[in-house]
Amino acid sequence: MPIAWVLVAVAALFAIAALAPMTLSRRRAEAGTLIYGACAAACTLILVIALAALLGAVDAGGTLVLPLGLPWLGARFRIDALAAVFLVLVDLGGVAASLYAIGYGRHESAPGRVLPFYPAFLAGMNLVVVAADAFSFLVAWEFMSLTSWAMVMAHHHDAENRRAGYVYLVMASFGTLSLLLAFGLLAGAQGDYAFAAMRGAAHADWVAGTVLGLMLLGAGSKAGLVPLHVWLPLAHPAAPSHVSALMSGVMTKVAIYGFVRVVFDLAGPPAWWWSVVVLTLGSITAVLGVLHAVMQRDLKRLLAYSTVENVGIVFIGLGLALAFKANAMAGPAALALTAALFHAFNHSLFKSILFFGAGAVLTATGKRDIEALGGLIRRMPHVAYAFLGGCLAIAALPPLNGFVSEWMILQAILLSPALPQWGLKFLVPAAGAMLAFAAALAGACFVRAFGITFLGRPRSPEAAGAQDGDRWSTGVMKTLLGLCLVVGILPNFVIDALHPVSDLLVGGAMPAQSLLPHLSIVPISESRSSYSGLLVFLFILISTRLAIRVIHDFASRRVRRAPAWDCGWPDPNPATQYTADSFAQPLRRVFGPMAFRSRIEATMPPPGDPSPARLVLSLRDLVWDTFYAPIAGIVLAIAEKLNHLQFLTIRSYLSLVFAALVGLLLMVAVWA
Amino acid sequence: MDRFALDAAHMLAGGMVLVSFMLLYQNRMFGLLNVYALHAVVLSLSVAWQAHVQDAPHLWVTATIAVVLKAIVIPVALRRMVIRLGVHRTIETVGGIGPTMLMGIGLVALSMVVMLHAAADADPIAREDLALALSVILLGLLMMVTRHNAVSQIVGFMSLENGLILAATGARGMPLVVEISIAFSVLVAFIVIGVFLFRIRERFDSVDTQAIDDYRGGRE
Numbered sequence: 023m024p025i026a027w028v029l030v031a032v033a034a035l036f037a038i039a040a041l042a043p044m045t046l047s048r049r050r051a052e053a054g055t056l057i058y059g060a061c062a063a064a065c066t067l068i069l070v071i072a073l074a075a076l077l078g079a080v081d082a083g084g085t086l087v088l089p090l091g092l093p094w095l096g097a098r099f100r101i102d103a104l105a106a107v108f109l110v111l112v113d114l115g116g117v118a119a120s121l122y123a124i125g126y127g128r129h130e131s132a133p134g135r136v137l138p139f140y141p142a143f144l145a146g147m148n149l150v151v152v153a154a155d156a157f158s159f160l161v162a163w164e165f166m167s168l169t170s171w172a173m174v175m176a177h178h179h180d181a182e183n184r185r186a187g188y189v190y191l192v193m194a195s196f197g198t199l200s201l202l203l204a205f206g207l208l209a210g211a212q213g214d215y216a217f218a219a220m221r222g223a224a225h226a227d228w229v230a231g232t233v234l235g236l237m238l239l240g241a242g243s244k245a246g247l248v249p250l251h252v253w254l255p256l257a258h259p260a261a262p263s264h265v266s267a268l269m270s271g272v273m274t275k276v277a278i279y280g281f282v283r284v285v286f287d288l289a290g291p292p293a294w295w296w297s298v299v300v301l302t303l304g305s306i307t308a309v310l311g312v313l314h315a316v317m318q319r320d321l322k323r324l325l326a327y328s329t330v331e332n333v334g335i336v337f338i339g340l341g342l343a344l345a346f347k348a349n350a351m352a353g354p355a356a357l358a359l360t361a362a363l364f365h366a367f368n369h370s371l372f373k374s375i376l377f378f379g380a381g382a383v384l385t386a387t388g389k390r391d392i393e394a395l396g397g398l399i400r401r402m403p404h405v406a407y408a409f410l411g412g413c414l415a416i417a418a419l420p421p422l423n424g425f426v427s428e429w430m431i432l433q434a435i436l437l438s439p440a441l442p443q444w445g446l447k448f449l450v451p452a453a454g455a456m457l458a459f460a461a462a463l464a465g466a467c468f469v470r471a472f473g474i475t476f477l478g479r480p481r482s483p484e485a486a487g488a489q490d491g492d493r494w495s496t497g498v499m500k501t502l503l504g505l506c507l508v509v510g511i512l513p514n515f516v517i518d519a520l521h522p523v524s525d526l527l528v529g530g531a532m533p534a535q536s537l538l539p540h541l542s543i544v545p546i547s548e549s550r551s552s553y554s555g556l557l558v559f560l561f562i563l564i565s566t567r568l569a570i571r572v573i574h575d576f577a578s579r580r581v582r583r584a585p586a587w588d589c590g591w592p593d594p595n596p597a598t599q600y601t602a603d604s605f606a607q608p609l610r611r612v613f614g615p616m617a618f619r620s621r622i623e624a625t626m627p628p629p630g631d632p633s634p635a636r637l638v639l640s641l642r643d644l645v646w647d648t649f650y651a652p653i654a655g656i657v658l659a660i661a662e663k664l665n666h667l668q669f670l671t672i673r674s675y676l677s678l679v680f681a682a683l684v685g686l687l688l689m690v691a692v693w694a
Numbered sequence: 695m696d697r698f699a700l701d702a703a704h705m706l707a708g709g710m711v712l713v714s715f716m717l718l719y720q721n722r723m724f725g726l727l728n729v730y731a732l733h734a735v736v737l738s739l740s741v742a743w744q745a746h747v748q749d750a751p752h753l754w755v756t757a758t759i760a761v762v763l764k765a766i767v768i769p770v771a772l773r774r775m776v777i778r779l780g781v782h783r784t785i786e787t788v789g790g791i792g793p794t795m796l797m798g799i800g801l802v803a804l805s806m807v808v809m810l811h812a813a814a815d816a817d818p819i820a821r822e823d824l825a826l827a828l829s830v831i832l833l834g835l836l837m838m839v840t841r842h843n844a845v846s847q848i849v850g851f852m853s854l855e856n857g858l859i860l861a862a863t864g865a866r867g868m869p870l871v872v873e874i875s876i877a878f879s880v881l882v883a884f885i886v887i888g889v890f891l892f893r894i895r896e897r898f899d900s901v902d903t904q905a906i907d908d909y910r911g912g913r914e
Contacts, residue, residue, distance in 0.1 A: 677839045684804065684832070691807040 024071045025086045025101050028109070028152055031067045035145035038064070042138040053137065054127035058120045061141050065116035068148060072109035075101050076519055085218070091157050095215055098154035103522035104287065107363060108151045108279040115272035115370050116144045118498050122378050123264040125494030129385040135176040136262055143169040143268065147276050156205035156215040160198065163280070167194035167244070170273060173265045174257045186256035193243050193253040200240030201280070204233045208288055220288045230289045234296050237284050238303065244277035246330045247337065248307040249645040254330060255314070259322035259390070263381020266322060270329040270377060271370040278336055278366055285344070286359075286527040294348040294443050300341035301449055305456035307334030310645070312463040313617050316470065316606050317641060320390045321380045324471055325373065328416065331460055332369040336362045338453050339431045343528060345446050346437075352530025354437045357545050359528055360520045361430035367516070368415070368423040368509065375412035375502045379405050382491035382499075383475065387484040392471065392602050397480040402490040406476045408499035413468035415506045418461050421559035423510040426543070428461055429553060433545045463609070470605045479596040511555040513543055603639065610641075618642055699747045703864075706740035707826035710860060711802060714833040717853055718798055719791045723776045723783075723845060727769045730849050734764030737856045744863045753863055759877045760859065768852065768884060775888060776845060779895055794840055801832040823864030830857030842902050844894065848887050855880050 038060045045053040074080045083102075090097040101109065123140070130136060146166035153159040171194065175187040207229050208220045225233070243250035254274075258266050285292070311330030318324035339362025346355035382405040383398065384390055399406040415422040418429075435457070438450035480486035490496070509516055514535035524531045535543050542554030614620030618641040627633045670678075713733045720726040738760035745753030809825035816824075834854025838847050858876060 673839060673842070676835070680835045680839050683835070684801070687804055687808050691804060691811055 023084060023086065024075050024080050025084070025099050025152060027071050028068050028101065028148065029086065029088075029099060031064045031071075032145045032148050032152075034064045035061065035141040035148070039138050039140075039142040039145070042141065043134065046134050046137065054130070054133055055124050057137050057141065058123045058127060061144060062117050062120035062124075064141075065113040065120060065144060068109055069113035069117060072101070072106045072113065076103065076106040076110060076522070078522075085154050091155075091161065092215070095155055095157060097158045098216055099149075099152045099158070100154035100217075101152055103526050104279070104283065105151050107367075107520065107523055108275065109148065111275050111367050111370050112144075112147050112151060112272050115268055115374055116147075118374050118378075118502055119264040119268045119272075120144075122267070122381075122495050122498040125492035126262075126264055126378075126381055126385065128492075130262060132176060136173055136265065139169045139172045140265065143173065143265070147268075147272060150276050151279055154217045156209065156217070156220070159280075160202060160205065163201065163244075164194075164198050166273065166276065167198065170261070170265070170269055171257075173261045175260075176262060176265075177260065180260075182256075183260040186253070186260040190253040190257040193250065197240045197243035197250075200236045200243070204236035204240060204284060207233050207236070208284070217283075217288060225290045227293065231293065231296070233289045234285055234292075234299070237281050237289075238299065241277045241281035241284075242303070245274045245281070245333045245337075246277075246307070246311075247303050247333065248310050248330065249649050251307070251311070251330045252643070252646055252650060255318075255323050255326040258326040258329065259320060263322070263377055263384060266326075266381070267374045267377035270326060271373040274329060274333055275366050275370055278333070278340075282340065282363075282527070285340075286347075292344045292348045294345060294446065297341045297345035297348060298445060298449060300337055300344055301453045302341075304334045304337030304339075304341050305453045307331070307337060308460040309334070309456050309463075310617065312460045312467055313609075313613055314643075316463060316467045316609050317618065319393055319602055321383065321392050321395075321471065321475060322377070322390055324392075324467070325376050325380060328376075328464065328467065329369070329373060331464060332365070332373070332416075335428065335431065335457060335460065336366050336369070338362075338457055339365060339434070341453070342431070342434045342438075342450065345441060345450065346434075347528045349441060349443075351437075351440065352528055353532070353546070354434060354440070355528035356524035356530045356532050357430065357437070358434040359524050360517055360532055361427055361434055363520055363523060364430065364513070364516060365424075365427035368427050368506070371502055371506050371509070372412045372415040372422075372424060375408055375499050375506070376416065378495060378499050378502075379409035379412060382495050383488075386488035386491070387482070389482065389484055392474045394482040395475045395480070395485045396478045396596060396599065397476070398485060398488055399476040401480075401485075401488040402476075404496040405491045405499065408496060408503050409476065410472055411503040411506065412499075413472045415503075415510070417465040417468045419465075421507070421510045421555045421562060423506045423513070426510055426513040426553070426555060428457070430543075430545055431457065433551055436550075437546070466609065470602055474600075474602040474605065478599045481596045481599070507559075511559050512541060513555055514538065514541055517543060610639075614641070617644065619644060619647075699743075702743055703740070703747065704822060704826070706736060706743055707823050707860060707864075709736045710740065710856065711826055711829050711833070714830050714837075714853055714857075715795065715798055717849065718794055718833065718837055718840075723781060723843075724773070726846060726849055727772050727776070730772075730852060731765045731769040733853055733856055734760055734769075737860060738765065740860060741863045756859065756863060756877075760856075763877060763881065764852070764856065771884075771888070772845065772848070775891065779845070779891065781843065781845065794836070798833055798836060801836060802829040805829045805832055820864050824861055827857050827861035827864060830854070830860060833857075844887075844891055844902070848884070848891075851883070851887075852880065 038057060042053075042057050045056055071080070085098050085100040087096045087098050120140075127133060127136070143166060146162050146169055149162035150159060150166055153162050171187060171191055174190055175183065177183050178187070205215065205220075208223075208225065209215050210223060210225075210229075214220070214223075238247065239250065243253075246254040258269050261269060285296070308331050311327050311332075311334055315324050315327035315331060318327060339358050342358035343355045343362060346352075346358060380390070382402065383395065386398075386402060386405075387395060389395055411422070415424045418424040420426075432454060435450055435454035438447060438454075441447055441450065480488075491499075517532060517535045521531045521534070532545060538544060538552075540554045541556045542552045544552045610618075610620055620642075621640050623638045623640070625636045625638070627635060710733065713729060713736055716729045717726065717733065720729055738757045741753055741760055742757040745751065745757060805828035806825050809821055809828060813821045813824065831854050834850050834852075834857055837850030837853065841847050841850060855876070862876070
């Protein structure tokens with residue numbers, strides 16, 4: 023039974039986690055290689071099983087009940103089509119991160135703080151996906167949160183990381199609480215926590231609606247939906263880079279899995295207004311995420327904000343799927359759902375490349391601030407080209423994979439006039455506009471990220487002396503990039519592999535794509551639209567080749583080296599280059615006052631004073647200011663008020679206990 | 695016979711409530727200890743009666759423990775302690791007898807109402823015993839709350855524990871081991887508290903807990 027093998031692999035991951043501390047007494051590099059290699063092997067096993075289950079090679083049906091957890095329930099595990107898709111996603115990311123870490127982990131200053139938690143984190147994510155009852159799901163979910171929290175706190179000497187860990191812990195607990203309430207509502211008065219029972223039960227409208235809200239809070243806070251995203255740009259960069267890649271590329275997807283599982287599978291048929299909520303939140307998330315990303319100077323934080331954007335895009339797709347499903351339009355719903363899941367998969371691929379690249383840059387230079395980097399393409403060509411590929415993919419340029427999934431979501435948006443509700447008819451095109459806007463800004467964002475980091479001249483001595491990444495890390499990055507390209511050129515097979523999921527969740531599927539001419543994909547019908555990654559790829563290949571030929575034949579072949587022209591003042595100082603902040607300036611000019619309440623303060627020295635003039639730019643996170651600061655203030659005020667309860671006399675404490683007891687007895691007497 | 699058994703059990707349990715009220719207004723140390731001994735004697739009588747009625751031999755053991763430990767050993771030890779502490783002449787100012795008694799009456803009424811509500815379909819002998827036991831417990835708590843002197847607070851605690859034993863014996867089939875362990879835990883608590891009392895006195899020259907709070911000072 024495949025599920026049994028998956029659980030064996032998960033148990034193996036737990037065993038690796040338990041054994042990890044023992045290997046630490048040996049030489050560091052060997053310990054890391056051993057642990058990460060074993061993790062990669064376990065993840066490969068699950069990956070193979072999940073792929074086989076998804077493609078129908080093995081029959082994965084059937085629930086495995088283990089006598090763990092709640093005594094009357096046991097722990098149920100099952101692989102259905104949806105779980106198989108996300109198992110593939112989790113373990114592909116897991117294999118990549120583990121192999122990358124074989125090289126990257128050698129530079130880790132405190133491996134003992136990462137090694138034991140890393141396998142446990144992988145195990146937790148796998149368990150969330152295969153869990154088939156609410157109890158195991160929640161335990162695995164919380165386990166996943168706590169192990170990743172431990173790795174966020176790996177470098178806890180940094181006050182910023184401690185703050186990140188604190189915010190993350192608060193948000194994760196809040197999210198789990200929401201999930202707990204959602205499952206409690208779904209289980210109903212009988213309290214049957216098996217997913218099969220929840221799926222079978224009929225839920226009242228208000229129950230299903232409340233469950234949607236709670237899932238948006240619970241899964242949304244883990245995935246990074248605005249306004250619950252605040253922990254994400256703090257926590258993801260704080261972890262070691264391979265863990266950042268897993269958290270950003272994979273853990274957010276596990277959260278999306280939780281949302282899809284409950285809202286599409288367990289909560290019963292959706293009402294049309296659900297899609298309004300999901301679409302609105304998704305659009306806001308996409309745009310705000312990318313706007314923040316454009317402004318960031320910290321490379322890893324930029325990537326984390328870009329994760330927020332991509333989660334928003336996935337939620338736009340899910341919202342569309344809900345809208346079509348509520349109106350019993352199975353075909354379009356299948357298109358939207360497939361596109362959303364496809365984008366989730368793609369994002370896990372290219373976000374892993376980008377975080378791996380950021381990690382390589384971080385180990386080579388010790389810097390995350392892109393204003394201190396530059397010129398790395400000459401020092402670290404392997405990393406630079408892989409990172410460039412990741413940037414192209416995430417900026418949704420054909421023929422890479424990011425384009426296909428965003429194009430499919432836009433195709434689904436174009437079907438919105440067929441929706442009967444007027445609210446949706448207006449909202450969906452607006453969401454489409456937001457999506458297009460976010461995609462454009464993402465392009466700008468990654469031009470900036472790549473250009474400032476890898477092009478130009480080095481802005482610091484560390485950047486000037488950087489070494490290229492080791493063979494493991496660059497190899498993994500290139501392999502993932504190859505996957506991005508293959509998936510981008512041959513999306514047909516991915517779409518067909520997602521067929522059973524849309525069958526399961528929206529009761530319909532996209533037309534089969536594998537055997538179409540030119541390997542093109544046709545989301546709805548040939549007359550509307552089609553896209554062939556292969557043709558686009560060939561066209562780009564041939565036209566580039568031609569352009570190079572033409573240039574070389576008709577222009578000079580000679581390489582000339584000369585000082586760069588800069589307005590007649592050849593200044594050797596690299597600080598005179600175009601900076602990241604100057605690149606972002608036009609966007610900041612337009613959106614800054616609205617989205618960030620940006621302020622620029624210029625301090626000029628008095629006449630005669632030779633000290634330099636200073637320009638101070640301040641950006642504020644409005645979400646933090648409007649939502650979190652007041653809540654934190656209220657909590658603090660209440661805590662301050664309750665603080666004097668710590669300093670009462672013994673007799674007062676006794677009196678309090680006594681009063682509470684009498685009060686409870688009074689309640690029993692009155693209401694019992 | 696049944697009717698009589700019920701009435702006798704009620705009378706003994708009611709007697710414990712009455713003695714609890716007597717504890718509430720005692721403001722002299724020796725008087726307090728004497729009444730506490732009386733409390734324990736009534737408890738042992740009640741337990742013995744339950745042993746007879748329920749035909750449960752192990753309850754005799756409980757009754758014996760109650761007489762020996764609570765009616766003799768603990769009061770005698772407390773008496774010696776009070777003499778060594780030099781507080782035997784202290785007259786405690788309790789917040790006013792009248793209000794305290796009124797509160798006590800209110801608590802008894804509350805526990806009656808609660809039990810009649812909550813255990814409406816239970817065995818009447820168990821139910822009313824439980825109501826009276828709950829009153830004893832609440833009165834013990836009330837005493838701990840209203841007293842300043844650490845010794846009186848101990849006596850309040852001990853009488854509260856007597857209420858627990860009363861409740862436990864009223865229910866049929868409570869295993870002996872539970873009762874014995876409760877008895878021993880009380881003994882241990884007694885020893886620990888005794889040690890603490892002397893330590894407190896050493897430090898603060900008083901066993902009035904108010905002194906400790908004053909000494910701590912700072913934030914109130």
